[in-house]
Amino acid sequence: MALSRRLLLFLSLVAITAGTGTSAMIVTRCYPPPTPTVNGSTSAFFRRDLLSLLDALPSVAAWTGFASMRTGGSFARGLCFGDPAPDSCFRCLSDVGRKITDLYDDASRRAGFLNDGCFLGYADTNASSAGADDNAISGVTFSGHTIPRVDAGDALKLVAVARSLVPRSVNGQVAAADATSTASNGDTVRVLAQCATDRAPAECARCLQDSSLQMARSWGLTRSASTVQAVLGSNCYLRFEISSPPLGEKIRRIVKGHIVLTVCIGFIVAVAVAVLVVVRRKAGNPAAEGKQ
Template sequence: MALTRCLPILLLVAMTATAGASEDRADFYVSKCYPPPTPTADNGGAFRGNLLYLLDALPTVAGPTGFASLSLQTAGSAVTDRALVRGLCFGGSAPKPCRRCLSNAGKKITEQCGDASRRAGFWDERCFLGYAEGANYSSAGADDDFGAVVFSGDTVPSPDIVSVRRLEALAQSLAPRAAKGSVATADATTPASKGVITAGNRTVRVLALCARDRAAADCASCLRDASLVVAKSWEVDGGAHGRVAAVLGSNCYLRFEISTPLLLIIRRMINDNPVLSASVAFLIVLVIGAVIIDGFARRTIKARNNNRNAAAATPALGMSGIKTMK
């Protein structure tokens, strides 16, 4: 019956949906506000007006490509009134989520940094937004401090030291493609520690992205630093981290995503989640019960059909089949 064919699929879908709901998803933001380098005569009014205009325009401009850099200066005003805004959406975001992230970032950064800040940066797991005044643009463009290093998703053993070095090199090799404004990806296979639930070969997908206004050398330098940051995090305690490691910067984005065999992931989720365990047990009983009922129904139908066929094959006795005795 169709029910028994669908139940295993429903079982997998239910487990996947529950896992997605319980997965440790990163939900954070980091804001860094810097005071003005020099006081301004009008208390920053002209700069503030230019800044708010650019922050309002940035999501629409950046949405299609995931990056934009805008500037605005009032005619005849000092360079300190010139506002510069940059936005970078991480991981090849679609236009709509990118616009939404930058729009939210613009609201939060203006609320938290206020009129006093002439340079600021905002990061969350989806995008970066930064602004600066014209006289302070060079320091705002430098990626000397990363917004955050994030581990999220299912906990898996960290790669061994040899694999870490290979992943570092792979991440840095993506710089030429990332420098052209595209999302560069590559896959590698790494072993896991023995004796753990996710032991065995695992695939690691590496994704790299650089802001479109960075030169190739700057992109390579940013990704190199980002790969070293992740490697150091993996090596410090040598234990387990989230399945996804992401370095969120103002000029580049680097992501490592570890894939483990599906059955091992399911087994780990079941062990760690009592609610999921109960749900899986109930679904297994449901599947077994449906299989038994289906088998009984099939045998009943088959027996009924056999009886009908046997009855149809037996010839009826008529008058022609009776011999008259004389």
């Protein structure tokens, strides 16, 4: 299924409280019926096929975290974020499916729904034949303790880490790929990346890079970040988990990561100490001569 990227482009910056235990609806986007308006019987057939898809899709997606299905003229696509248990994925997609049936009538032909646990979108045959990429509806969430924001250099490093996960994030090789990196301040950053399994490697790479830059921009809006930050989308999912090691280990990492700077600082300190010793000796010599 292809939902128009231009039509569904939408960004939401939302703070999600950690440990709520529920999935709050973050972003919804629905579009008016096509012009000319379809007749009643066609709309009824679409609605019937859509309800059938929404009923079947959660079970299909639950075990892999993703499913793309078609029934008649209706297309539906669901993605569960991260590596959730099958029952969690099933509940999330089922809950979103119920919201769709409650919120929209037969005239709605395209829509995208996103919460902190999953994405679900649907479209008709006209949307699928447009040849556009899937929609770019997305959201950014922050949770956990507030920490100093990641600097520009670290943000670029995390973009590179996210891109390195692309080969394992496509074609269903793993539910979600992860890697760790060390920030300039010694913090550990775990990066988790996931792409919908119907995305080509190039699309996956572009989605994860865009998500990384989107996260970097959101960090730049404030003076602080959070220990867990995630970019949620219809095609990919990217999460950063920041943890601070013990002070001794943090100092060791900083020294190891900036060895040239450390050597220079050590040299300057050594020179300063030597100069101080010489000055103190010279200051003490006149006093000794006076006593004599």
